[in-house]
Amino acid sequence: MLGRQSIEQVYRAHGHSVLRRAARLLGNEADAREALQEVFASLLERPEQFQGTSSLTTWLYSATTNLCLNKLRDGKTRSRILNERVAPASGEAVPPSAEASALVRDLLAKLPEDLATAAVYYYLDDMTHEEIAAVMGCSRRHVGNLLDRVKTWAASHAEGERCDLS
Template sequence: MSRSDSQQIAQLFDQHGPRVYRRALRLLGNPADAEEATQEIFIRAFRAAGSFRQQSQLTTWLYQITTNYCLNLIRDRSRRAELHEEHVAPLADDASRTESVRPDDVVLLRRLLQGADERQAAAAVYVFLDGMSHEEAAGVLGVSKRTVGNLIERFQAWAHAQTSQDASTSPGPGRSHS
């Protein structure tokens, strides 16, 4: 990487780093993971700069890269469920969007995202975690509002099946696995 490349990455980072970091922290729930992801996201964004079509804003493009990178990271971790439950960070950085979201709901959503279909997971993040309307999520995902609705419906049905299955296999009050 040349000196000018490094300077361009630094400039991009100075302008958009805090936003990307907050997004990564929100998805990953761990400051160290978010910091590492932020660095990797900017390296990837710089390498993929030629694919930026300027049909959307640079911030929207970075937002998509960040979301996809973090969702893939969540899926790829071998100990992801344990890490999410042990290291969930407070989401105070963006309290305006999460006022109505309970921390337990965020933990459950992160756990569900690990096994969800990639497109459904992205739609769920935008709608449930970020509080976007279906129309806003459609703009970020590059699909129709109706497609977002369908993705959300499929995610909800799948998530309900997952949580129902978890509830039926875990011991209830006064019961044990023995």
């Protein structure tokens, strides 16, 4: 089990990676810092969450991804992120990449959790099916099925159709 001192060492060693991961997914420094605090507060309050079946780095990566996807699903967070990224207060034009990033975050928020997680690992992190399977604790074949469902959902969403993937 991890003690307070061990968690402080993990924070010093991996806090920057957690922050960078959260910032990439949330697109907002303030939300990323909040996510960083939440991941480590959760580990401090319930160290038994880390069961040692994977590396601590893998656990932090997964915990950060899941927390950020949950934040994106939260209506308030999603609204604020979209407003900040798509409609800047100064009235200046938004770069296409910022608009696309906000759209991707909005779409991820609408996917079921397992699909969103697989999509983030594959499309944003360029992980292989094997790497995703190891992080998610499932088979390579299941990862392939999840990604096929993401593609089906994305195609139907682009056409304005509703598609049930659960």
